[in-house]
Amino acid sequence: MRVLFGECAIDVERRELRRAGEPVHVEPQVFDLILYLIRNRDRVVSKDQLLEAVWQGRIVSDSALSTRINAARQAIGDSGEVQKFIQTLARRGFRFIGAVEEAISANAVASDALSRTAQPAERPSIAVLPFDNPGGAADESYFAEGMAEALITSLSHIRWLTVIARSSSFAFKGRGMDAQRIGGELNVRYLLEGSVRRAQGRIRITAQLIEAETGRYLWGDRFDGQIEEVFDLQDRITASVVGAIEPSLRGAEIARAERKRPDSLGAYDLYLRALPHAYAYTQQGRSQALELLGKALAIDPNYAEAHGLVAWCHIQRVWTGSPDLPADLSNALTHARAVMRVRTDDASTLAFAANAYARAARDYETALHMIEHALAHNPSNAHALAVGSVVSAWAGRWEHAIDLAERALRCSPFDPTRHLALAATARARLFQGNVEAALVSARSAVQASPGHLPSHGYVLICLVRLRRLHELAIAVERMRAAFPGVRTAHFLEHATFEPFSEELKAIGLPP
Numbered sequence: 131m132r133v134l135f136g137e138c139a140i141d142v143e144r145r146e147l148r149r150a151g152e153p154v155h156v157e158p159q160v161f162d163l164i165l166y167l168i169r170n171r172d173r174v175v176s177k178d179q180l181l182e183a184v185w186q187g188r189i190v191s192d193s194a195l196s197t198r199i200n201a202a203r204q205a206i207g208d209s210g211e212v213q214k215f216i217q218t219l220a221r222r223g224f225r226f227i228g229a230v231e232e233a234i235s236a237n238a239v240a241s242d243a244l245s246r247t248a249q250p251a252e253r254p255s256i257a258v259l260p261f262d263n264p265g266g267a268a269d270e271s272y273f274a275e276g277m278a279e280a281l282i283t284s285l286s287h288i289r290w291l292t293v294i295a296r297s298s299s300f301a302f303k304g305r306g307m308d309a310q311r312i313g314g315e316l317n318v319r320y321l322l323e324g325s326v327r328r329a330q331g332r333i334r335i336t337a338q339l340i341e342a343e344t345g346r347y348l349w350g351d352r353f354d355g356q357i358e359e360v361f362d363l364q365d366r367i368t369a370s371v372v373g374a375i376e377p378s379l380r381g382a383e384i385a386r387a388e389r390k391r392p393d394s395l396g397a398y399d400l401y402l403r404a405l406p407h408a409y410a411y412t413q414q415g416r417s418q419a420l421e422l423l424g425k426a427l428a429i430d431p432n433y434a435e436a437h438g439l440v441a442w443c444h445i446q447r448v449w450t451g452s453p454d455l456p457a458d459l460s461n462a463l464t465h466a467r468a469v470m471r472v473r474t475d476d477a478s479t480l481a482f483a484a485n486a487y488a489r490a491a492r493d494y495e496t497a498l499h500m501i502e503h504a505l506a507h508n509p510s511n512a513h514a515l516a517v518g519s520v521v522s523a524w525a526g527r528w529e530h531a532i533d534l535a536e537r538a539l540r541c542s543p544f545d546p547t548r549h550l551a552l553a554a555t556a557r558a559r560l561f562q563g564n565v566e567a568a569l570v571s572a573r574s575a576v577q578a579s580p581g582h583l584p585s586h587g588y589v590l591i592c593l594v595r596l597r598r599l600h601e602l603a604i605a606v607e608r609m610r611a612a613f614p615g616v617r618t619a620h621f622l623e624h625a626t627f628e629p630f631s632e633e634l635k636a637i638g639l640p641p
Contacts, residue, residue, distance in 0.1 A: 313342020373541025411581030438482035477511035480504035512542035519554035549579035
């Protein structure tokens with residue numbers, strides 16, 4: 131595909147820019163910026179949209195953005211004073227206003243970067259379509275539109291996800307087009323659709339997450355409530371939908387990254403490939419994750435998400451018998467501080483860092499502040515809620531720990547980190563004196579993640595306090611199967627288990 135405007139010609143496939151027939155050297159980011167503005171020339175592009183498309187959401191100063199805009203103008207023979215191609219609209223953004231012609235080159239391919247049916251960008255993107263209203267009642271119609279708008283707002287808090295604005299996605303209302311066509315026109319990977327029905331004083335909302343490229347359903351659920359609770363119900367559904375689809379989207383993105391050729395992997399792909407290894411809670415998984423994350427950070431040393439996940443892997447080592455505890459604590463804290471230095475609003479990344487601050491530095495105040503910051507940007511992030519419950523339990527804030535844990539499990543009952551919320555609940559219940567309830571939560575935590583040593587510890591402590599010796603023996607064997615070399619010291623070397631030293635010594639593990 132060749133794009134022609136003024137004296138300029140861009141060969142998209144070869145990534146070449148010529149002006150008046152002469153080649154013009156441009157940096158890759160400047161080239162991408164020009165292409166993005168041309169592709170979206172029918173609208174004003176905001177600063178945030180440019181940062182997401184060209185810089186993949188990384189924090190960039192206004193001066194750096196201005197430098198790239200000026201370089202783009204210089205490359206195509208424009209200037210800030212004339213603005214015959216790239217127009218600046220104060221406090222709104224930028225727009226490409228030149229007349230553009232497109233010509234098919236001999237090597238053109240269907241996935242041309244300027245095509246309206248182009249494949250979505252490297253970062254995942256989603257459009258929330260207007261919800262259907264089969265009943266046709268006016269109040270349901272307003273509620274259906276409000277439901278979609280609330281979801282757009284909430285999904286926009288997921289830092290790694292690009293969300294299409296309402297004005298674009300609502301243009302498809304009533305058009306009845308298939309997922310692949312809508313995905314192509316909006317240039318998104320995922321679609322969220324749903325419907326609202328009312329009957330006998332009750333209202334039911336259904337929602338489905340669709341992969342646009344294949345039309346495949348990734349997730350779906352339904353929510354019911356009383357019609358008089360309609361707005362409370364809307365808030366509850368919004369939190370539940372956002373909490374549930376985030377891990378579904380992550381799973382789809384991980385599968386996509388795993389299908390890519392190894393020689394085509396960028397920092398984001400390497401991060402995605404590391405995620406399932408980090409969540410495997412095994413020594414081999416952590417080693418594989420750290421290797422992939424090391425490669426990601428070599429490409430982008432300021433990649434906050436990668437720093438956060440590295441911190442998380444080192445904290446896992448701390449809990450499962452680290453061969454070098456001081457080194458793992460130091461590494462966890464170093465990468466957590468890198469998250470703070472780079473600055474990010476990604477809730478999961480802030481939660482990883484908060485966990486490291488709490489465990490490696492016992493700095494619960496900073497950790498809880500980071501959790502508050504994370505939840506301010508994404509109140510439905512199950513991982514931030516779960517880690518917040520853990521840190522609150524360590525800090526002695528029992529009711530707050532239980533509240534955050536319940537919110538985490540409500541938002542995403544199948545989240546890969548739900549065992550953290552369950553373990554935090556077990557700890558809080560133990561200190562409240564409700565040992566039976568603590569045992570239920572602890573056993574659920576072990577079932578959710580057998581590779582999480584603290585969860586096993588809470589089960590054993592509960593059984594010792596309840597004097598259930600036969601069940602204790604079975605639980606010890608189960609723990610030993612997951613951690614063959616486990617010793618009492620693996621618990622007692624952590625300050626968070628010091629209050630249970632008598633129970634742990636009574637279990638009968640090697641010292």
